[in-house]
Amino acid sequence: MPMLSNNEEQSAPIKEIYKEIDQYKDQIVSNISRIVRCKSVMEKSQPGKPFGQGPYQALQIALEISRELGLKTADLDGYVGYAEYGEGEDYVAVPVHLDVVPEGTGWTVDPYSGVVKDGKIFGRGSSDNKSPAIAAIYSLKILKDLNIKTKRRVRVIFGTNEETGMECLDYYFKKESLPLYGFSPDAGYPAYNREKGIMSLYLEKDTNELARCTDISSIEAGNAFNVVPEFCTVTFNTPYKDDLEVLSDISKGEPGKVYYINERYGKVIASRGTPAHGSTPEDGLNAIAVMLEYLYEKLPNIKECGFLNFIWNKIGYEPDGASLGIAMEDSLSGKLSNNLGLFS
Structure with a gap:
């Protein structure tokens, strides 16, 4: 809900809106927690559920809440839905999204609990973008309760694939x-009037370079292109020897370091990074870059792998695409953001 100053000069409608917000406060908090408890990360498509069970379930929760509040709703085949108030040919759109990026690690509470602690709601999506979605629904409800006539319809659109x-x-x-x-309502308060565009680029090469130059059988990292990877795992064909600490769970490791997983001189090592949103890669530490830096230090022959050379030398830790030759910036949008989100 907008943060408006509560003073004597406010108009009568604004004062009435404040009263309504206060009336619904507990409901709003309860329904935010309810929808946060839904793990709405994109999954494999199912019939009628194009982005998997989680995003579909979150959409149904939002539509059910809207119907309970007496709003007109529509479900467009599980892809998207909306709640609406008002009359008229034209409408104003308020797009929100109910899908979330993977929860990552390091939580002090269950990321899908929606628990309320110290006056805050904790959980994946509680900020981006489920709380604003519920607030938008109740904004329509308050307009309806107060019988405030709008010049055109106001439609809250529930997206389920914004993150991917x-x-x-x-x-x-x-x-x-x-x-x-x-x-x-998916940015900073009070308003943003521009947003960077996004391009998802997949680089693929059919090569046996790893097998020819190293004993590595696989390198795996990331679970979404718009998240800075927190972990990167390398599997060798035969036991690998180095002076590394052993962990059973890489999430217990220190960011910037590489560890054996489960056994010393085993076949699996993993690096720990720091996750961040892909739009701000400078706020994180990319686990792929951490691992590549280690491998290039420890395995001399890896320099014969042209594809890995490209990834390490042209991307590496850089968050702005400088070595790729694509770095640019302007006074309004700032620097270009470049995130290496997936590796397989």
Whole structure:
């Protein structure tokens, strides 16, 4: 909900809105916790559930809450839905999203508990973007309760694929007309009027370089392209020897370090990074870069692997694409962001 100053000069409608917000406070908190408890990370598509069970379930929860509050709703084949208030031919869009990025590690509470502690709701998606989604629903409810007439319809659109491709909105606009205008409560307060675009680029090479130059059988990292990877795992064909600490769980390791997993001189090592959103890679520590730095120090022959050379020398730890030759910036948007999110 907007943070408005509560003073004597406020108009009567604003004062009434404050009263309504206070009336629904416990409900709002309860429903935020309810939807946070839904693990809405993208999964394998199922019939009627294009982005998997979690995002579909979150969409159904949002629609159910909206219907309980007396709002008009629609479900567009499990891709996207909306709640709406008002009349008229045109509408204003308020797009929110109910999907989340993977929870990662290091939580002091269950990331899908929606627990309330010290006046805050804890859980994956509690900020991005489930709380704003619930607040938007209740904004429509308050307009309805107070019988405030709007010049056009106001529609809260529930996306379920914002974090991994925006296919939900692609589908929406195949089914629905464009809004007259819109705004999304998915940024800093009070308002942002621009956002960087995004390009997901997949680099693939069919090569036996690893097998020819090293004893490595696989390198695996990341679970979403828009998240800085927290872990990177390397598996060798035969036992690998080095002076590394042994861990049973890499999430217990220190960021920036490499460890044996489960046994000393075993076949599996892993690096620990620090996760961050892919739009701000400078806030994290990429576990892929940590691992490549280690491997290039320990395995001389790895320098014969052209593909890995490209990844290490042209991307590495850089968050801005400088060595790729794509670095750029402007005074409004800042620097280009470049994130190596997946490796397999």
